[in-house]
Amino acid sequence: MRWNVLRSSPKTTIERAIGAIALVLAALGPLVFNQYWAHQILIETFLFGIAAASLIFLSAYGGMVSLAQTALFGIAGVILGNLATRGGPGGTSKGLHLGWDPTVALVVAIAMTTAIGLMFGAIAARSIGIYFLMITLTYSVITTYFLGQVTLVSGFSGIGGINRYTPSWIGDLTGHPNRLYYVSLVAAVFTYVLIRYVVRTPFGITLQGVRDEPVRMSSLGYNVPLHRTLAFGFAAFLASLSGVLYVWWSGQIAPGNVDLPETISLLVIAVIGGLARIEGAWLGAFAFIIIQNYVRGFTFPFLGFGGTLFGGSFNTVIGIIFLLIVLISPDGLMGIWDRALAARSRVGRAGPSAEAPARTGG
Amino acid sequence: MTGFRLPRLNRRQVPLLVVGAAVVFALAYVLLIAQKPPATGGGNWRTTTFGSAVDDPGSFLRIFLDSITFAGALFIVASGFALIFGLMRVVNMAHGAFYLLGGYIAYEIQQAMTGQGFAIPTSQVNTWEWVVPLLVAAPCIAFVGFVTQQGLLRWNQGQELRQALITIAISVIVADQIIAHFPRATSTVAQKFGGNAVSLSWPGWTDRFVNLHVAGVHYSLARLVMLGLGIAVGLALWLWLYRTKTGMVIRAGVDDQKMTSALGINIQRTFAIAFVLGSALAAFGAVVWASQANIAAGQDGQWLLNSLVVVIVGGMGSIFGAAAGAILYAFVLNFSATYLPTAGADCCTQYSIVVTFALIALVLAFRPQGLFGRPG
Numbered sequence: 001m002r003w004n005v006l007r008s009s010p011k012t013t014i015e016r017a018i019g020a021i022a023l024v025l026a027a028l029g030p031l032v033f034n035q036y037w038a039h040q041i042l043i044e045t046f047l048f049g050i051a052a053a054s055l056i057f058l059s060a061y062g063g064m065v066s067l068a069q070t071a072l073f074g075i076a077g078v079i080l081g082n083l084a085t086r087g088g089p090g091g092t093s094k095g096l097h098l099g100w101d102p103t104v105a106l107v108v109a110i111a112m113t114t115a116i117g118l119m120f121g122a123i124a125a126r127s128i129g130i131y132f133l134m135i136t137l138t139y140s141v142i143t144t145y146f147l148g149q150v151t152l153v154s155g156f157s158g159i160g161g162i163n164r165y166t167p168s169w170i171g172d173l174t175g176h177p178n179r180l181y182y183v184s185l186v187a188a189v190f191t192y193v194l195i196r197y198v199v200r201t202p203f204g205i206t207l208q209g210v211r212d213e214p215v216r217m218s219s220l221g222y223n224v225p226l227h228r229t230l231a232f233g234f235a236a237f238l239a240s241l242s243g244v245l246y247v248w249w250s251g252q253i254a255p256g257n258v259d260l261p262e263t264i265s266l267l268v269i270a271v272i273g274g275l276a277r278i279e280g281a282w283l284g285a286f287a288f289i290i291i292q293n294y295v296r297g298f299t300f301p302f303l304g305f306g307g308t309l310f311g312g313s314f315n316t317v318i319g320i321i322f323l324l325i326v327l328i329s330p331d332g333l334m335g336i337w338d339r340a341l342a343a344r345s346r347v348g349r350a351g352p353s354a355e356a357p358a359r360t361g362g
Numbered sequence: 363m364t365g366f367r368l369p370r371l372n373r374r375q376v377p378l379l380v381v382g383a384a385v386v387f388a389l390a391y392v393l394l395i396a397q398k399p400p401a402t403g404g405g406n407w408r409t410t411t412f413g414s415a416v417d418d419p420g421s422f423l424r425i426f427l428d429s430i431t432f433a434g435a436l437f438i439v440a441s442g443f444a445l446i447f448g449l450m451r452v453v454n455m456a457h458g459a460f461y462l463l464g465g466y467i468a469y470e471i472q473q474a475m476t477g478q479g480f481a482i483p484t485s486q487v488n489t490w491e492w493v494v495p496l497l498v499a500a501p502c503i504a505f506v507g508f509v510t511q512q513g514l515l516r517w518n519q520g521q522e523l524r525q526a527l528i529t530i531a532i533s534v535i536v537a538d539q540i541i542a543h544f545p546r547a548t549s550t551v552a553q554k555f556g557g558n559a560v561s562l563s564w565p566g567w568t569d570r571f572v573n574l575h576v577a578g579v580h581y582s583l584a585r586l587v588m589l590g591l592g593i594a595v596g597l598a599l600w601l602w603l604y605r606t607k608t609g610m611v612i613r614a615g616v617d618d619q620k621m622t623s624a625l626g627i628n629i630q631r632t633f634a635i636a637f638v639l640g641s642a643l644a645a646f647g648a649v650v651w652a653s654q655a656n657i658a659a660g661q662d663g664q665w666l667l668n669s670l671v672v673v674i675v676g677g678m679g680s681i682f683g684a685a686a687g688a689i690l691y692a693f694v695l696n697f698s699a700t701y702l703p704t705a706g707a708d709c710c711t712q713y714s715i716v717v718t719f720a721l722i723a724l725v726l727a728f729r730p731q732g733l734f735g736r737p738g
Contacts, residue, residue, distance in 0.1 A: 123726055146715050146716065316539060
């Protein structure tokens with residue numbers, strides 16, 4: 001492990017400062033922001049940021065762009081919904097209603113999702129690049145159809161009312177959204193720190209070796225598919241955290257939450273933020289959710305037909321922004337930030353930049 | 363020594379044997395074991411929708427034909443995807459959106475030609491009114507594909523992931539614009555826009571059942587026409603790829619892009635041709651399948667999945683792979699939908715998607731490059 005705290009460049013100093021400000025702002029969140037911002041936009045940013053971070057982890061350190069993270073996110077939510085909810089009068093209508101203790105259900109949901117992730121990873125581990133993308137996309141679509149068609153565990157309407165069954169050590173989330181806010185914030189920070197830790201462990205270093213030189217690593221005696229599988233399992237674990245937070249936040253999970261548009265949305269989040277750096281996950285989530293919340297009201301001539309009820313503007317705008325990001329800066333906003341800083345330091349005026357992109361969380 | 367000795371198995375053969383046994387069991391189940399549900403309800407693990415092939419050959423034949431005819435439509439769509447992928451290494455994630463757009467354009471043309479309302483009765487459609495929508499929709503989508511390839515994909519050739527992301531962005535935009543603008547020319551406001559489900563109609567002469575003289579089965583002529591179209595597309599592609607100069611260049615490009623262009627061949631022109639043709643095949647497939655079933659917003663994902671599964675199973679970038687993948691996928695899909703045990707399941711649960719997943723997992727476990735793909 002390298003302690004580069006002692007010799008940090010001006011760039012890392014700026015980033016640390018921005019990160020610290022973002023963290024302080026986030027910690028004061030419910031006091032600083034109004035309710036809509038704190039309980040809708042920021043919670044959503046934190047939890048989708050975790051899912052996006054799992055995607056970026058695989059891409060940045062494993063060289064695998066996975067479209068299965070949304071599916072794993074949904075799988076965790078569905079398992080939790082099946083295990084924790086109770087049926088009967090006042091209960092939820094769908095699912096198995098096993099009525100387990102929510103803490104046990106939480107642990108089992110995360111463990112099962114990680115196991116499913118390991119299985120997914122093992123199947124896809126020998127394929128790389130574009131093949132990996134295609135295979136994980138089929139995971140995602142198949143999960144959607146599985147949830148839709150297997151009415152025993154979900155069905156098209158999905159499971160509702162999950163947020164009423166939370167562990168006692170977290171307490172009632174529907175009545176106290178600030179609790180959920182801090183749970184999500186802690187989970188986001190935990191995710192960030194955990195990823196930063198894992199990539200510096202021998203496993204993380206080997207994974208980066210596998211990313212760059214799979215053949216060479218293989219001849220050095222490393223088990224390449226095993227490392228890819230384990231990385232995928234780790235990412236599934238992170239995605240499951242996000243899925244659990246999501247069902248606590250929205251209360252429900254349905255095939256519609258993991259379908260192709262949602263899968264693409266998560267990819268858009270990760271790409272807007274930047275596929276090369278973990279911080280991009282929350283930056284991308286923040287940007288995406290702001291667009292989602294504030295562009296919905298607008299209509300653009302020739303792009304929509306006035307209403308936003310049936311498609312129309314929002315997805316087109318997201319699609320165009322996505323296209324522009326991919327065309328202009330394939331490593332997203334974080335890439336723009338890196339290049340802007342590099343350009344400034346070349347000019348020799350390195351210093352805090354006024355137009356620094358806002359960062360939230362982690 | 364006279365006793366029979368079991369051959370020693372090495373580690374690699376064990377999973378192969380397990381898979382072999384599973385496949386043999388599935389075949390035996392469909393052919394011999396399956397039983398119709400008893401009239402009293404209930405049943406056991408042998409209970410399925412239909413009886414086994416031996417007891418109930420009519421149903422078996424019908425499902426067999428359903429599978430093979432669906433494979434025809436599947437092949438038309440997926441071969442376009444495979445063509446683009448095989449030559450250019452571009453995973454055209456917008457293939458499903460192109461499919462959908464092609465289907466809606468054809469629907470608008472057919473509706474305008476027949477002067478019918480929202481639903482177009484087959485009896486009101488003649489051959490011409492089916493062929494013209496096809497001949498309009500396919501070039502339209504070919505043009506969209508051409509613009510995509512020339513404008514957005516040509517200059518970043520070789521950056522596979524970036525190109526996949528670009529086509530995803532296009533699919534998002536196209537799919538959303540379809541919802542905003544189609545179907546256009548419908549009679550009531552409620553049916554207008556929003557990507558409502560619409561269906562094209564086959565020409566009137568296909569709307570009858572052919573007596574096959576086997577087990578008393580009468581089978582839809584339209585579905586047989588669909589199979590015929592699939593075979594025709596396959597044959598045309600084969601002739602084009604293996605018997606013409608352009609096809610030769612394309613196959614050379616698949617094998618070694620740099621060498622092909624070093625020989626003085628304009629590989630960019632070949633790329634454009636492949637992308638245009640691949641996109642047009644998406645529209646062709648859409649017209650065919652929308653005539654049999656329907657098209658609606660959201661099906662872009664389904665057809666992208668279909669194309670992906672066919673290409674992953676069959677092997678990347680091979681026409682035979684696409685055919686084999688389409689047939690295998692169609693059979694797995696149709697047979698698992700009807701022959702999985704139904705006892706104990708509730709009304710609406712369909713486990714066939716799990717079998718599809720198992721198919722992909724198995725193929726990838728043994729041949730990561732697909733059945734007909736070449737490693738590398």
